[in-house]
Amino acid sequence: MKKVGVLVFPGSNCDYDAYYAVKKVLKQEAEFIWHKDTKLRYYDAIVIPGGFSYGDYLRAGAIAQFSPIMERVIEFAENGKPVIGICNGFQILLEMDLLPGALITNDHLKFRCDDVYLKVTNNATSFTSEFNKEQIIKLPIAHQSGNYYAGDKVIQKLEDENRIVFKYCDADGQITEEANPNGSLRNIAGIINEEGNVLGMMPHPERAMEPILESTDGVAIFESLLEI
Amino acid sequence: MYKVEVIVNYKPGILNPEAKTINNALHSLGYDSIEGVKAGKFFELDFPEDMEETEVEKIADEVCDKLLSNPVIEDYTFKIAKES
Numbered sequence: 001m002k003k004v005g006v007l008v009f010p011g012s013n014c015d016y017d018a019y020y021a022v023k024k025v026l027k028q029e030a031e032f033i034w035h036k037d038t039k040l041r042y043y044d045a046i047v048i049p050g051g052f053s054y055g056d057y058l059r060a061g062a063i064a065q066f067s068p069i070m071e072r073v074i075e076f077a078e079n080g081k082p083v084i085g086i087c088n089g090f091q092i093l094l095e096m097d098l099l100p101g102a103l104i105t106n107d108h109l110k111f112r113c114d115d116v117y118l119k120v121t122n123n124a125t126s127f128t129s130e131f132n133k134e135q136i137i138k139l140p141i142a143h144q145s146g147n148y149y150a151g152d153k154v155i156q157k158l159e160d161e162n163r164i165v166f167k168y169c170d171a172d173g174q175i176t177e178e179a180n181p182n183g184s185l186r187n188i189a190g191i192i193n194e195e196g197n198v199l200g201m202m203p204h205p206e207r208a209m210e211p212i213l214e215s216t217d218g219v220a221i222f223e224s225l226l227e228i
Numbered sequence: 229m230y231k232v233e234v235i236v237n238y239k240p241g242i243l244n245p246e247a248k249t250i251n252n253a254l255h256s257l258g259y260d261s262i263e264g265v266k267a268g269k270f271f272e273l274d275f276p277e278d279m280e281e282t283e284v285e286k287i288a289d290e291v292c293d294k295l296l297s298n299p300v301i302e303d304y305t306f307k308i309a310k311e312s
Binding site for chain 1: 242269295
């Protein structure tokens with residue numbers, strides 16, 4: 001039985017979805033971790049869920065990065081344990097510098113809530129090993145600041161080191177401008193750190209876990225990372 | 229006391245969709261002479277007057293870098309005024 005910790009900040013709203021995904025769908029253990037906690041119990045993985053931590057004040061993720069629990073999360077990541085940041089969780093990981101770059105306002109300024117297609121551009125990570133090479137998957141997005149930006153050198157490094165894990169694409173797997181829902185450079189939807197144990201992604205795998213939700217493509221991500 | 233006025237704005241070359249939209253709105257109102265718009269954030273930080281100005285400057289610079297701006301996408305400037 002694997003055990004997953006789900007961080008909870010004031011304003012998190014996908015925390016229960018992540019908890020449900022692990023506990024009810026995958027039948028593993030899950031536990032909420034309050035952002036003011038200063039100690040971490042044993043976990044096999046930590047989820048930084050989506051939502052609007054601290055109301056997205058200042059910049060999305062800017063304030064959450066300094067919550068007391070985050071020092072423990074940094075240690076957890078530095079010890080090579082898996083951390084996945086989804087949507088607002090991705091924004092927090094970038095603000096903490098656990099991942100490079102930034103997420104700025106969508107190029108069209110709208111909050112976009114939709115199902116999108118993604119190409120798994122790297123299936124050799126501990127988060128995507130259950131996928132086939134370049135598999136096309138469908139996951140929901142729901143965000144207004146998902147426009148991935150980084151300097152040219154960082155983008156090139158991410159490409160060279162094969163650290164872009166998901167790219168927005170169309171139903172046929174073509175990575176086009178039309179398939180890009182927010183203006184992200186190179187259609188980037190998710191990246192990992194150099195060590196390969198921290199993943200940040202804008203789409204929501206925890207909302208694609210059961211047939212009633214029209215996609216079960218999120219299951220493979222959780223199964224990969226928990227090795228179940 | 230000291231009043232520190234901080235301006236945070238996007239680095240040159242980074243598309244700011246908000247500023248672009250405001251620019252478009254101004255043009256649609258007929259203000260065609262406006263060539264460009266920047267839209268950033270403004271903060272005022274208050275410090276007690278018995279502090280050394282160099283210390284105020286050091287702390288202001290630190291918090292601008294650490295929290296008020298994201299150095300990946302934003303630049304900041306600030307000026308310190310002493311008010312009685």
